[in-house]
Amino acid sequence: MNCPAARALERVGEWWSILILRDAFHGLSRFDEFQASLGIATNILTRRLKHLTENGLLERCRYNERPPRYEYRLTPQGRDFFPVLAALLAWGNRHLTPDGISVQLADRESGRLLEPILVDRNTGKPITPDNVTLQPGPTASAKVRARAARIRERHASASFQDKESGT
Amino acid sequence: MNCPAARALERVGEWWSILILRDAFHGLSRFDEFQASLGIATNILTRRLKHLTENGLLERCRYNERPPRYEYRLTPQGRDFFPVLAALLAWGNRHLTPDGISVQLADRESGRLLEPILVDRNTGKPITPDNVTLQPGPTASAKVRARAARIRERHASASFQDKESGT
Numbered sequence: 132m133n134c135p136a137a138r139a140l141e142r143v144g145e146w147w148s149i150l151i152l153r154d155a156f157h158g159l160s161r162f163d164e165f166q167a168s169l170g171i172a173t174n175i176l177t178r179r180l181k182h183l184t185e186n187g188l189l190e191r192c193r194y195n196e197r198p199p200r201y202e203y204r205l206t207p208q209g210r211d212f213f214p215v216l217a218a219l220l221a222w223g224n225r226h227l228t229p230d231g232i233s234v235q236l237a238d239r240e241s242g243r244l245l246e247p248i249l250v251d252r253n254t255g256k257p258i259t260p261d262n263v264t265l266q267p268g269p270t271a272s273a274k275v276r277a278r279a280a281r282i283r284e285r286h287a288s289a290s291f292q293d294k295e296s297g298t
Numbered sequence: 299m300n301c302p303a304a305r306a307l308e309r310v311g312e313w314w315s316i317l318i319l320r321d322a323f324h325g326l327s328r329f330d331e332f333q334a335s336l337g338i339a340t341n342i343l344t345r346r347l348k349h350l351t352e353n354g355l356l357e358r359c360r361y362n363e364r365p366p367r368y369e370y371r372l373t374p375q376g377r378d379f380f381p382v383l384a385a386l387l388a389w390g391n392r393h394l395t396p397d398g399i400s401v402q403l404a405d406r407e408s409g410r411l412l413e414p415i416l417v418d419r420n421t422g423k424p425i426t427p428d429n430v431t432l433q434p435g436p437t438a439s440a441k442v443r444a445r446a447a448r449i450r451e452r453h454a455s456a457s458f459q460d461k462e463s464g465t
Binding site: 142146156187212213224230248260261275282285 | 300301302303304305306307309312313316317320323324325354375377378379380381382383384385386387388389390391392393394395397398399400401402403404405406407409411412413414415416417418419420422423425426427428429430431432433434435436437438439442445446448449452453457
């Protein structure tokens with residue numbers, strides 16, 4: 132798995148895991164809370180929480196000594212997954228709301244609704260499929276390098292055609 | 299499924315589908331190309347492409363008349379999924395690169411490396427788990443309203459505690 136997006140998916144585990152992380156961002160932390168929220172079989176939930184914990188997105192903390200009780204909290208790595216969830220939410224709201232919006236992100240202080248877009252941290256310029264390309268890094272496999280080269284060729288030829296046709 | 303993020307996941311289908319979309323952003327369009335890239339069983343690939351097509355993320359276009367040959371292209375809705383993939387890639391690069399970066403996003407014109415962050419389209423302010431809250435919309439279910447209310451209570455009490463402790 133030389134692709135960081137594929138690695139990210141593998142690390143998270145599967146579909147249910149993303150909803151567990153969503154719930155954790157909503158402040159849920161206990162097994163019973165996740166179970167009630169997701170309506171998921173307990174053995175699956177156990178496995179998913181274990182996977183997320185072992186992979187560093189959640190940490191298991193004891194919140195009661197007698198009897199011993201544990202809760203699951205987002206680690207810094209887990210909190211950093213937030214943009215993926217926010218991007219999913221924004222996409223769902225743009226394309227899958229035939230009956231209207233059920234929930235959206237708002238600024239915590241002002242309550243103003245937010246419209247998440249992706250920009251470059253340094254320039255503030257929006258990042259879109261039309262203005263990016265893939266840059267192989269130091270550990271790129273031959274396959275990744277070949278793919279990046281093909282993508283760049285395609286972009287170069289598309290850009291040339293645009294200039295030829297004056298657009 | 300009253301949650302737009304959960305709906306988005308359902309719409310896309312499953313893990314493989316995200317890698318198919320990634321490949322489509324890389325310019326792949328034909329069955330054989332996806333198959334070679336993903337090393338996926340043909341029956342699974344067929345099912346995934348069908349799901350993505352029926353759900354409006356890809357469209358199936360005939361590119362050759364005799365014999366009839368089809369390719370799969372991203373629809374506008376599919377192209378709009380880009381921020382989810384870019385966010386996954388960025389997360390993977392930040393957390394899952396023990397041996398170094400294999401591939402990253404760069405500006406197509408300048409070649410400068412990009413660091414994707416999520417901001418509000420109107421204000422340009424970064425969107426983080428610490429400055430957002432959930433706002434129920436017109437079609438929110440009772441469950442969604444109750445959850446949003448709990449989240450707001452928690453934020454309000456956290457903010458009160460911050461002020462009390464002078465942070």
